[in-house]
Amino acid sequence: MSDQKQPDPHNPAHEYQSTEEMAAAQAAQESDAQSKAQADLAALQAKSAELADQYLRAKAEAENARRRADDEIAKSRKFAIESFAENMLPVIDSLEAGLTIKDATLEQIREGAQATLRQLMSALERNKVLQINPTAGAKFDPHQHQAISVAPSDQEANTIVNVLQKGYLIADRVLRPALVVVAGPK
Numbered sequence: 001m002s003d004q005k006q007p008d009p010h011n012p013a014h015e016y017q018s019t020e021e022m023a024a025a026q027a028a029q030e031s032d033a034q035s036k037a038q039a040d041l042a043a044l045q046a047k048s049a050e051l052a053d054q055y056l057r058a059k060a061e062a063e064n065a066r067r068r069a070d071d072e073i074a075k076s077r078k079f080a081i082e083s084f085a086e087n088m089l090p091v092i093d094s095l096e097a098g099l100t101i102k103d104a105t106l107e108q109i110r111e112g113a114q115a116t117l118r119q120l121m122s123a124l125e126r127n128k129v130l131q132i133n134p135t136a137g138a139k140f141d142p143h144q145h146q147a148i149s150v151a152p153s154d155q156e157a158n159t160i161v162n163v164l165q166k167g168y169l170i171a172d173r174v175l176r177p178a179l180v181v182v183a184g185p186k
Contacts, residue, residue, distance in 0.1 A: 087123035094119055124168075132167030132178040134160050144169075146177040153183035 098104070098112040124130075132144050140147060140158045144167060153161050160180045167178030 084123075084127045087126050088120075091116060091119045091123060128171045129175065130169045132169060132174070134163060134178055134180065136160055136162065140180065140182050144174055144177055145180045147182045148179050149181050150184040151181050152186075155183040157183055157185045159183045 094112070094116040098109070098116065101108065101112075104112070121131075134141075134145060137155055138160045140160055145160065146167075148164055151161050153159075155161060159182070161183050162181040163178055164181065165179040168175040
């Protein structure tokens with residue numbers, strides 16, 4: 001048998017020849033752990049800076065999009081009437097031309113007024129302004145008609161007897177209801 005001591009497997013200090021070697025190994029492990037922690041910290045800081053930059057860019061882009069949308073809304077409000085105004089210009093021209101005729105006959109005035117009314121109605125229709133002009137006997141619709149009075153009639157109750165004033169829709173929304181007289185109960 002040999003006189004050398006067998007290392008004790010339960011004592012890790014026996015793996016090293018001296019306490020200096022053990023301290024050096026422990027210091028190396030701590031240094032490696034510290035280096036890894038510093039590398040992890042640097043990576044996390046870089047990722048944080050990248051995310052902060054992405055956030056600021058996204059925030060700026062959202063603000064720019066909001067500003068552009070606000071500008072577009074302001075422009076559309078400002079110039080929404082432009083198309084309508086362009087359609088009204090021929091009506092104005094017709095009225096002015098009719099007024100320049102000094103010795104117009106009643107028939108000429110009537111024909112000019114009818115032509116101008118057709119131009120006006122056409123311009124309104126192009127801009128989605130439509131007449132509500134119910135016929136006598138049509139069913140009363142409170143969403144499009146306003147009953148001014150109830151009159152005795154041979155017609156069925158709640159039907160229109162007479163239209164006092166036409167109504168108008170703009171894009172399926174009532175601009176002004178038609179003023180009507182409605183048949184009362186018999």
